[in-house]
Amino acid sequence: MSATTASPARGRGGRERILTAAAHLFATQGINATGMEQIAEAAPVSKRTLYAHFRTKGDLVIAHLEGLASSGATLEGVLTRDDIPPRERILGLFDLPAPDGTPVRGCPFIDAAAEFPDPDNTVHSYAREQKLRMVRLVTALVTELGCERPDALAEQLVTLADGAASRAMVLGExxxxxxxxxxxxxxxxxxxxxxT
Structure with missing residues (x-):
């Protein structure tokens, strides 16, 4: 860490510091390219503290993804907002969050599934659950709008959203x-x- 970079305080709040450091490192360099030692150093916590909170890297990745899912800051987050009409929630899927100085990463669940390609891996399974949740939310919204063939339409819309997120990441747009x-x-x- 450079002398000009402010270092997070040691002490209480180790779990939150670990998750914050992991989120930044995963976004900037990918999950598999980020080592646990690097996360411990960025947090800063001892490796003992890191492993006391997260037994494995997989546990840390799941906690990171759960935090993203519950934050509403993912592609799917707009779908659960009650302050926006259903049609605008659906169209909100195509408004990727503006990058905060990190590379455009697209959908973190697709990224995680790609980095953990074994469909039986817990990270891949969690990512799949989130993508299935996304289609259920869209299905409910298009049903509420009275659209014909809501199941098929929802699949088409989430395919568009996931494809756009993936292309945004690849192209950096x-x-x-x-x-x-x-x-x-x-x-x-x-x-x-x-x-209508």
């Missing part, structure tokens, strides 16, 4: 979702009951 949003607007327009 946070606003790439605008292309998929236009397609989603067309899908919704054709699926909505006449006069």
């Amino acid at each position: 946070a606003d790439y979702g605008r292309h998929a949003r236009a397609a989603a607007e067309t899908l919704l327009a054709h699926a909505l009951p006449a006069g």
Whole structure:
């Protein structure tokens, strides 16, 4: 750590510091490229403290993903907001969060599944659960809107959203979702009951 970088205070709050350090490192260099020793140093905590909170790196990754899921800061977060009409929640899937100085990462659940490709791995399984939750939320919203064939439409919309998030990450364009949003607007327009 450079002399100009402020170091987090040691002491209480080790779990939160570990999760904060892991989130930053996972976003900037990927999960598999980030070592536990590096996370301990960035937190800063001893390796003993790190392993007291997270027995394995997989446990830490799951806790990180759970924190993202509950924060509402992921692609899916907009779907559960009650202050936005259903149609706008669906279209909000295509507005990727602006990068905060880190590279555009797209969907953290897709990223995690790609880094843990074994479908039986707990990280991959958790990512899959989140993607299935996403389609259930979209299905509920398009059903509420009265759209025809809500299950098929929801699958089409989440496929667009996930594809846009992946392309945004590969191309480094946070606003790439605008292309998929236009397609989603067309899908919704054709699926909505006449006069809606």
